[in-house]
Amino acid sequence: MENHPSEISVGTAPANKLSKAITLMVSAIVISLILMFMSFVRRLGNFPVTTLLLIPWICIVVSYPFRKVLQVEINLFSPYPSLLSPVIIAVIALFAFDMKTMTILDYHNIWLPTCIIAAVLATLLLLMTRPFGGTILFKRRSIAFFIVVLFGYSFLSTEYLNFLIDKTAPVHYSAIVLRKRIVHSRRNNYCSITLAPWGPQKYKSEITVTPYFYDEIHENDYLSIYFRQGGLNIPWYRVEGKEK
Structure with missing residues (x-):
């Protein structure tokens, strides 16, 4: 047993x-x-x-x-x-x-x-x-x-x-916010924004953001994006905020 x-x-x-x-x-x-x-x-x-x-x-x-x-x-x-x-x-x-x-x-x-x-x-x-x-x-x-x-x-x-371990130099790009939404699911809710194509990103992309960041931006805003190649050759980027 x-x-x-x-x-x-x-x-x-x-x-x-x-x-x-x-x-x-x-x-x-x-x-x-x-x-x-x-x-x-x-x-x-x-x-x-x-x-x-x-x-x-x-x-x-x-x-x-x-x-x-x-x-x-x-x-x-x-x-x-x-x-x-x-x-x-x-x-x-x-x-x-x-x-x-x-x-x-x-x-x-x-x-x-x-x-x-x-x-x-x-x-x-x-x-x-x-x-x-x-x-x-x-x-x-x-x-x-x-x-x-x-x-x-x-x-x-x-x-x-x-x-x-990423020592590559960041490359600056700008992207337009096409859409912002709060996604509701059975387990949790999260905030996301959809960006227009920019630099090496050839298609529209939807990314998850913090609630604070979500409240600070609006559709059609231009956002600053810093792109890097990654220490393990895995390209990544960071959305910094509105273009000044």
Whole structure:
């Protein structure tokens, strides 16, 4: 008979090792949360996001002595801490940074580094943690969530690294706002604007913007766009605001 997730026990894991593992992961979560909120403070620059990006890898290295008492799934009924928690927080912070900072123009070169990061991180996490537990349904959901989080982290990390190591000179363009709208969906609402073709962007493009930026602009406004080639050869651009 299969165990329900709430019936997972500590088993033979030494109590002191489990206690240290819990302390480590709680510390990692607290530090990650602090860094996530710090990432919204503009004057701190890229330091919070860059550090947050490294937290999951640091946790993997530091957690090596506790590899038998860590798990990868998020299970509130289990006594074992999850090594996936810092990765989830990093995904949230990277997503927020990506939305307010850049838009990728061409995604062709993003997939290979994304897959490499995902494969390496998945291998290390699975080697460091206990096998997926619980019922068959719970395992399937945990594996699906694990894949989504890892892909999100890897994709957003690649975007961020492409931005961080980009030493190319920005090229200035102007684009007209053709349309602005608020999109309502079952899960969330977001603001978007449609831009006329500009520079290397040969077609109309719709991008997501922050509510503040959305309120500041109007249709037929000219916006300043700064285009760069990207450190990983993934072209991206930033919409700065109205032309002065």
